[in-house]
Amino acid sequence: MREVLASLSGFGALQPLLDDPEIEEIWLNGDGRVHVAIGGAARQTGLQLEEAAVRDLVERMLQSTGRRVDISQPFVDASLPDGSRLHVAIADVVRGSWVVNIRKFLPNYRSLDALAQQGMLGSGAARRLSDAMNAGRTVIVSGATHAGKTTMLGALLASCAQSQRIITVEETFELAVEGPDLVALQGRQAGLEGTGEITLRRLVKEALRMRPDRLVVGEVRDAEALDLVLALNTGVPGACTVHANSATEALEKLSILPLLAGRNIDRAFVAPALAASIDLVVHCVRDRTGHRRVQEIIAPTGEVEGGRILVRSIEPAVSPPDEVGENGGTRFPVGVSA
Incomplete structure (x- = not known):
């Protein structure tokens, strides 16, 4: 009966995988074989689907x-x-048949307390981040692919969603945040005539007209970084994710991406603007076993030296087993290891 219902009203053979609360991601390669990720580790199922x-x-x-x-x-x-x-992604861009990825956002990881219980960060760091969000601080989440950036951002927003008017801007709806005063905006692809596209830059500008207490950009990867920087410098707290290998590299990347908006944008303006408007950067990592954790939290000091933002390190949220000690209060420029 479950198979019949899945074929009629659900997503067929994939429905049991979508219903499984342990599965984080499902993907099909061009050969039709189905793979899943559980606990950050990939494994192949015995399921194989025909192209049709x-x-x-x-x-x-x-x-x-x-x-x-x-x-x-x-x-x-x-x-x-x-x-x-x-x-x-479909042929002929892909060799073989269609490639499909479905990334699930599990409800058990949508609060900072839940992430602390799972060992992604310490309880003290969770309280610090929650206090920062409720105090209207701007928090950036960085990390590599599959490091848990979107999950962390969603948990941060959940900690302040009851007291703030939040406007989210995303290419595709991913942030499963609920609150009494929340507006979620999504970009749009161009139509068959090549018109009608709505970019993140347009959405950021429109969001500022909606009286946000907090502006959220799901992921900053292009020229929309300039519009975010300008919004932060108008006094609107923000939050976003950015791909980077460290928290300091995330600040470096955010100081470079606005240059994509045009030749008249100068990094001499961007770096001080970021230093004055960003309060914390949370960097997430995923180890070889698939475990995700917060590796470091840094705070810009507000100063810029040689075009680089000076920061101080907050104690690591969860220290690796072979790592002991803190690096609190150390000031170092972006790109220089703590």
Whole structure:
């Protein structure tokens, strides 16, 4: 009966995997074999789907999103009804059949207390971050792919969602944040005529007209960094994620990305603006076993030296087993190890 219901109203053979609370991500390679990630570790299931079945599932997943995937648009990002993020790539960009990734955002990891219980950060660091969010501080979350950046950002927002008006800006809805005064904005792809696209830059500008207590950009990766910096310097607290290998590299990247907005943007303006507006940077990592943890938390001092933002290190939220001690109060420029 479950199989019949999944085929009629769900997502067929993938529905049991989507319902499994232990599975974090599901993906299909061009050969139709299904892989999953549990506890940060990848494993292959015994399930294999025919190309026709994969296409049917993708069409069903995209039906309610208003998004499409075809020869002219071979990639698509969309949100499933349960909040999971769908990414699809098709031939001839991909060798073989369609490639599908479904990243789930599990409800057991949507608060700082829950993350502390799972060992991602210490209880003291969780309280510090919660106090910072409720005090209207700007917090940046950095890390590599699959390090838990979006999960951490969602937990940070959950800690202040009851007291702040939050406007979120994302390419695809991923932040499963609930609150009494929250607006979630999503970008839009261009239509068949090549028109109608709505970029993150446009959304950031529109969000500022909605009286936000906190402006959130799901992920900063392009010229929208300039609009975020300008928004932060108007006194609006913010939060975002950024891909980086360390917290200091995240600040370095944020000081470079605004230059993509145009030649008239000078890093001499961007670095001091960031130093004055960002309060904390939380860096997440994932080790070889798949365990995710907060590696470091840094705070800009507000000073810039040689074009680099000076920061001080906050005690690590969770120290690795072979690492003991603190580095509190040390000031060092971006790009220099603590």
